[in-house]
Amino acid sequence: MNPIRKKRLLSIFFVFLFSVSGVSLILYSLNSNLDYFFTPSELKEVDIPPKKRIKIGGMVLEGSVDRNASDISFTITDYENSIVVLFEGIVPDLFKEGSGVVALGYLNDEIFYAEEVLAKHDENYMPPNLDIEK
Amino acid sequence: MIVEISHFLAIISTALFFLAGLFALTIKNTFYTTNLISKTFSHAFLFFSASFFIYIYLAITDDFSVQYIANHSNSALPIFYKISSIWSAHEGSMFLWIFFLALWGFIFNIFIKNTEILKPKTIGIISLVIVGFLLFLLITSNPFVTILPIAPVNGADINPVLQDPALAIHPPTLYLGYVGFVIPFACSMAFLINNDASVKWESLVRKWSVMAWIFLTIGITLGSWWAYYELGWGGYWFWDPVENVALMPWLAATAFLHSLSVSIKSSHLRTWTILLSISVFSLSLFGAFIVRSGIIDSVHSFANDPQRGLYLLAFISVIILISLSLFISRFSLTRTHRSIKTLSKESFISINNIFFVTLIFSIMLGVTYPLIYEYFYDQKISVGAPFYNAIFIPIVILASIFLFFSIESKWSRSIDLKIFINPIFISLILSFVATLIVFINLEKINVFILLSIFTGLLIIFRYLIEIWNSFVYKKYLNPFSAIAHFALGLLLVSISLNSLLSSERALNIKINEYEEYEDLNIYFRDLNLVKGPNYDSVKANFFIEDENGKSFNLYPEKRRYSRRGQITTETAIYITPFRDIYLTIGDQLEDGSWIVNIQINFLIRWIWFSAFLMAFAGVVLISSKRKV
Numbered sequence: 001m002n003p004i005r006k007k008r009l010l011s012i013f014f015v016f017l018f019s020v021s022g023v024s025l026i027l028y029s030l031n032s033n034l035d036y037f038f039t040p041s042e043l044k045e046v047d048i049p050p051k052k053r054i055k056i057g058g059m060v061l062e063g064s065v066d067r068n069a070s071d072i073s074f075t076i077t078d079y080e081n082s083i084v085v086l087f088e089g090i091v092p093d094l095f096k097e098g099s100g101v102v103a104l105g106y107l108n109d110e111i112f113y114a115e116e117v118l119a120k121h122d123e124n125y126m127p128p129n130l131d132i133e134k
Numbered sequence: 135m136i137v138e139i140s141h142f143l144a145i146i147s148t149a150l151f152f153l154a155g156l157f158a159l160t161i162k163n164t165f166y167t168t169n170l171i172s173k174t175f176s177h178a179f180l181f182f183s184a185s186f187f188i189y190i191y192l193a194i195t196d197d198f199s200v201q202y203i204a205n206h207s208n209s210a211l212p213i214f215y216k217i218s219s220i221w222s223a224h225e226g227s228m229f230l231w232i233f234f235l236a237l238w239g240f241i242f243n244i245f246i247k248n249t250e251i252l253k254p255k256t257i258g259i260i261s262l263v264i265v266g267f268l269l270f271l272l273i274t275s276n277p278f279v280t281i282l283p284i285a286p287v288n289g290a291d292i293n294p295v296l297q298d299p300a301l302a303i304h305p306p307t308l309y310l311g312y313v314g315f316v317i318p319f320a321c322s323m324a325f326l327i328n329n330d331a332s333v334k335w336e337s338l339v340r341k342w343s344v345m346a347w348i349f350l351t352i353g354i355t356l357g358s359w360w361a362y363y364e365l366g367w368g369g370y371w372f373w374d375p376v377e378n379v380a381l382m383p384w385l386a387a388t389a390f391l392h393s394l395s396v397s398i399k400s401s402h403l404r405t406w407t408i409l410l411s412i413s414v415f416s417l418s419l420f421g422a423f424i425v426r427s428g429i430i431d432s433v434h435s436f437a438n439d440p441q442r443g444l445y446l447l448a449f450i451s452v453i454i455l456i457s458l459s460l461f462i463s464r465f466s467l468t469r470t471h472r473s474i475k476t477l478s479k480e481s482f483i484s485i486n487n488i489f490f491v492t493l494i495f496s497i498m499l500g501v502t503y504p505l506i507y508e509y510f511y512d513q514k515i516s517v518g519a520p521f522y523n524a525i526f527i528p529i530v531i532l533a534s535i536f537l538f539f540s541i542e543s544k545w546s547r548s549i550d551l552k553i554f555i556n557p558i559f560i561s562l563i564l565s566f567v568a569t570l571i572v573f574i575n576l577e578k579i580n581v582f583i584l585l586s587i588f589t590g591l592l593i594i595f596r597y598l599i600e601i602w603n604s605f606v607y608k609k610y611l612n613p614f615s616a617i618a619h620f621a622l623g624l625l626l627v628s629i630s631l632n633s634l635l636s637s638e639r640a641l642n643i644k645i646n647e648y649e650e651y652e653d654l655n656i657y658f659r660d661l662n663l664v665k666g667p668n669y670d671s672v673k674a675n676f677f678i679e680d681e682n683g684k685s686f687n688l689y690p691e692k693r694r695y696s697r698r699g700q701i702t703t704e705t706a707i708y709i710t711p712f713r714d715i716y717l718t719i720g721d722q723l724e725d726g727s728w729i730v731n732i733q734i735n736f737l738i739r740w741i742w743f744s745a746f747l748m749a750f751a752g753v754v755l756i757s758s759k760r761k762v
Contacts, residue, residue, distance in 0.1 A: 026496050026525060030503060033521035037514035055516060067723050070640035089640045090720035090731045093366075093692075093701040104518075 035104060040081040043107070050108045053115075056083060057102040065097055076101060076112075083107075087114040094119035137192055137200050141278035143185035148268040150178030151236075151261040158258020159327075168254045172243055175257050178264075179240040186233045189277070193220055199285035202226060202277045208291040208697065210668055218302035219292045221309075224442075225277035230306060231422070232267045235313040239264065242317055242342065251333055255324035260316055266449050274442045291668065291697040300360040308353030308380065312418040314346025315387060318394075319415035322408045323457055326464045336397045336407060341756050343394065347387045348752035354380050355745040366703035366718045368638065368733045370741055373522045378497050379421035385497075386414040389490035392483045399545050402480050404468035406487070412457045417494070419450045424501065477548040482540035489533040496525040527582050534589040534626060537619060541596055557603075561595035576634065583630045590626030593619055613758070617751035625744035628737040635713075638733035644726055651732050653681040654715065658728070669693040671704070674719050674728070678708070690719040690730070714738055 037055040038046070048054060056076055064075035072091060075082045085103050095101060095117065105114035154174040161167050193216050198204040206226070207219040220226035239260040246253050271277070296302075318339040325335035357380070358370045371377060390410040397407045423446040474480045500517040507515050539558070569588040573579070597620040604611035641656070643649045649656045660675040671693040679685040691704035708715040713736045720729035 022492060023495075026492075026499065029524040030496075030499060030517065030521055033517065033524060034507075035516045035518055037516060053520075055514075067721065067729075069642045069723075070729055090366075090718060090729055093703050 037102075039078045040076055040083045041078050043083060044081055048107050050106060053104065053106060055102055055104050056085070056112055057100070058082070060095065060097050060099060060101050062097045076103065083110070083112050085112045085114050085117075087117050089117075091117050092119040135199070135280070136188060137197065137278055137280060140185045140188040140192070141276075143181045143188070144268065144272065144278070147178045147182035147185065147236075148265060148272065150174055150181060151264045151268065154178060155258045155261035155265060158254045158261065163251075163254045165248065168248045171254045171257055172248055175239065175243050175261060178261070179236050179243075182236050183233065186229065189229065190217055190220065193217060196289070197285075198287070198289050199280050199282065200277075201279045201281050204281060204286050204289045206290065206292055208289040208668075210288075211292060211297075214299075214302065215292055215297055218296075221305045222292050222296050225271070225275045227305060227309075228267070228271050228275055229277050231309050231313060232264060232271060234306070234309050235260070235264050235267060235316060238310075238314050238317055238342075238346075246338070250338065251330075252321055252324040252328060252335055252338065255327055256317070256320045259320035259323050263316055263320070263453070266453075270442075270445050270449065274445050291695070294669070294693070294695040294700055294702050298360060298364055300356050301364070304353060304356040304360055307349050307356060311346050311348075311350025311353050312383060312421065314349060315343065315383065315411075315414045315418055317342040317346070318390070318411040319457070322411040323460060326408065326460045326467065329464060329467060331404075331467050334398070336394050336404070339411075340394060340398065343387070343391060344752045344755050347384075347391060348749045348756075350380075350384050350387060351745060351749040351752070354384060355742050355749070358745075359742050362738070363705050363707060364702075366705050368705075368716050368718075368731075368735060370632075370738060373500075373519045375501050376421075376425055378501050378522075379417075379424045382494050382497050382501075383414055383417040383421060385490050385494050386410060386417050389487050389494075390414050392490075393487055396480050396483050400480055401470060402472070402474055403484065403487075404470070405465065408461060408468065410487075412454070412461060413494075416450065416454050416457075419446075419453065423447055423450055475548055477543060479540065479543045479545050482536060482543050485536050486533060486540075489529055489536075493526065493529060497522070527586060530626065531582070531586050531589050534586075534593055534622070537622070538589065538592045538596055541600065541619075557596060557599040561592055561599060564595045565589075565591035572631075572634075578634065580634065583634050586626050586630045590623045590630065593623030594627065597623065614751050614755035617754060618748050621744045621747035621751060624747065625741060628740035628744055632735065632737045632741060635736040636734060636738075638716075638731060640720070641730045641732060642723070642727050643730055644728070647727075652734060654732075654734075655679045656730075656732070658730075659687075661728075664691075666693065668697060669695045672719070674730070676706070676717060676730075678715065688715070688717045690717045692719055709739065711739070712737060 035053055035055050037057060040056065040058055043056065058076040058078045061075040061077045061082060064073075064077075066073045071086065071088050073084060073086050074097075075084050077083075085105075087103070087105075096119075100119065102118045103112060103114040104116040104118070105112055107113075154171050157167060157174065158171045192200055193203050193207055194213055196203075196207065196209045196216070198207075202223070202225050203219070206222050207216050211219065221230045239257065242260070243253075243257055246256075321335045321339045325333060354377075357377070361372070362368065362370050390407065390413075393403050393407045393410055396403045423443065474484060500521055503517060504515050507513065538561075542558070565588050568591050569584055572587055573584060597616055600609075600611055600616060603609040637652070639651055641649050641651065643656070643658045645658050645661055647658055649658075655678065657677040657679075658674065659677050662673045662675070664671045664673045671691045673689055673691045676688045676690070677685065678688060686708050688706035688708055690706040693702050693704060694700070695702070703718050706717045713734055716733040716735055718731045720731060722728050
């Protein structure tokens with residue numbers, strides 16, 4: 001093969017190698033950092049390892065909010081199944097019983113330990129997958 | 135009816151913009167046609183700005199027969215917020231967006247002489263982009279719709295979290311940045327249509343691009359600052375989809391400015407620069423699409439209308455398709471056969487561009503992947519901070535190390551290793567010692583954070599030496615590059631130390647009780663009910679003393695806005711040069727105590743300061759007399 005061609009081929013090969021490894025690194029880190037979203041009913045059907053960070057969305061069950069010192073516990077429900085959530089900290093302004101909420105955290109022994117609790121800024125917000133029932 | 139006049143003027147201007155675009159792209163450009171196109175554009179702009187200012191007048195005078203104003207303004211608002219209510223929701227935001235688009239075109243039209251070869255085509259392309267958006271405004275999101283026959287007595291009020299000075303100026307600044315990139319885009323397209331490689335479109339757009347970049351930088355920073363004190367979460371960046379779609383054009387624009395300087399100086403990377411000019415503008419439009427279509431759940435997505443999303447998507451696709459086909463058809467126009475020398479400035483900027491593209495690609499993936507995933511697997515997912523941190527931290531560190539070594543590099547020449555050992559060596563030692571001091575004084579250790587502190591310091595020290603050399607030995611220093619990169623170093627160090635040192639805790643405290651946190655002694659003195667102009671609020675009074683005996687009061691609030699019944703948290707922040715004491719008040723418990731969240735945020739002001747410093751660097755470049 002002539003030397004110029006050889007050089008060009010080699011550089012193309014390296015560019016290709018770098019791009020492929022770069023993209024696969026990005027995809028790998030994307031895959032290991034995804035937060036899956038479940039409703040309480042969907043949660044019943046899947047098996048989630050305790051170290052996997054997930055999101056749970058639904059409505060705050062009426063009468064389930066229990067504050068204790070700086071902890072708060074409440075139940076997220078989709079009116080078929082529900083799950084108890086524990087959270088330490090201040091819940092957002094729009095958090096209230098009977099309205100939509102999304103919690104981010106870890107599931108352990110049927111209890112959800114939330115790191116973050118989000119209520120939507122829009123007062124008409126409905127968590128995804130729930131808008132049909134109501 | 136005044137609003138009909140405004141509506142009518144907007145329609146006339148659409149026709150005029152269309153004429154300007156049609157002339158420019160179909161008729162052979164001579165001195166006379168250029169003059170005609172320029173005049174047509176100016177008149178179109180005059181009609182359109184008249185329409186816009188009449189609309190502002192309507193908002194100020196509380197014309198609630200206009201549906202949009204009735205829905206988003208209120209007669210009790212101060213004039214400032216009556217005006218800013220225009221861009222508090224979708225239709226008005228688009229109106230403002232187009233006004234800025236046309237304004238950039240108008241200023242370009244005035245400042246660039248008619249003899250400039252690329253001018254008529256550039257103006258023509260800008261006109262057609264404006265027409266596309268105007269049709270979008272008039273067809274899918276018309277702000278001129280009236281409520282007839284009986285107008286409401288009062289408006290529905292602006293969203294309370296938006297009643298804030300920073301937020302009143304954040305969207306306009308951001309929009310000015312976004313749409314400002316229409317100029318490099320239109321210019322590069324005009325260059326391709328003109329098909330003459332000797333025309334230097336790059337020099338023509340340099341200052342315009344920097345100006346748009348300044349607005350984008352300030353706009354993003356203002357948004358971050360606003361979110362910090364208004365939303366009550368205490369952070370400065372949340373990797374929210376809408377923040378991401380603003381960051382992508384910023385990264386692309388920054389890459390573009392780098393690549394542009396290479397194209398101007400040494401004619402390398404010209405093809406790449408054109409591709410970037412297309413990317414920056416497309417990403418700006420993509421940002422508009424994501425925010426406006428409501429396709430992604432976010433704080434900002436207030437217009438969930440599929441029709442709008444579809445129109446915007448179609449419009450963006452057409453722009454990208456046309457510009458890319460033009461780009462491909464003229465691909466060989468700017469080809470050079472000289473290759474870039476290793477370790478020259480060009481080579482470093484090429485590497486920097488690879489980093490930028492990787493970052494943009496990663497964000498794009500993070501923003502769109504959930505949509506794709508849900509489509510194929512019917513499973514909702516989200517991509518949060520861990521992904522972005524995993525990508526950004528190593529790449530930014532790597533890029534900064536390259537930046538550090540590039541400072542001594544020269545155009546078209548390799549670095550002479552002898553002269554550059556010295557300052558590099560000194561800054562390496564200084565940074566190492568400083569990082570070591572941080573390392574020794576900390577309990578929590580994170581390798582990546584220490585690394586980014588180290589690289590940030592490298593850049594800071596290296597530029598301090600450069601600045602010293604330029605003052606003492608009169609060594610040449612590019613002030614724009616020096617200030618901007620120094621700011622980057624400062625930003626890296628501030629962000630790292632902020633994430634390393636900041637902490638928060640939720641306290642459970644009764645009135646007249648003491649509580650301790652870190653070195654602070656917190657006393658809950660009092661709680662009052664306060665009545666504001668359009669809200670009722672619970673206002674707490676905290677007396678806080680630090681270990682040095684320095685004391686201050688903080689008044690966090692919880693407000694309920696009467697008109698919309700919306701509750702907002704008003705944070706109370708005590709600002710010192712190195713840390714913020716940040717207090718928010720939560721709910722009252724059954725035993726009468728209150729949940730109070732306290733955060734100590736280190737160096738957070740320095741993060742915004744660094745960003746503003748970057749923008750300031752841009753101002754330095756624009757005001758410099760030096761030709762490009």
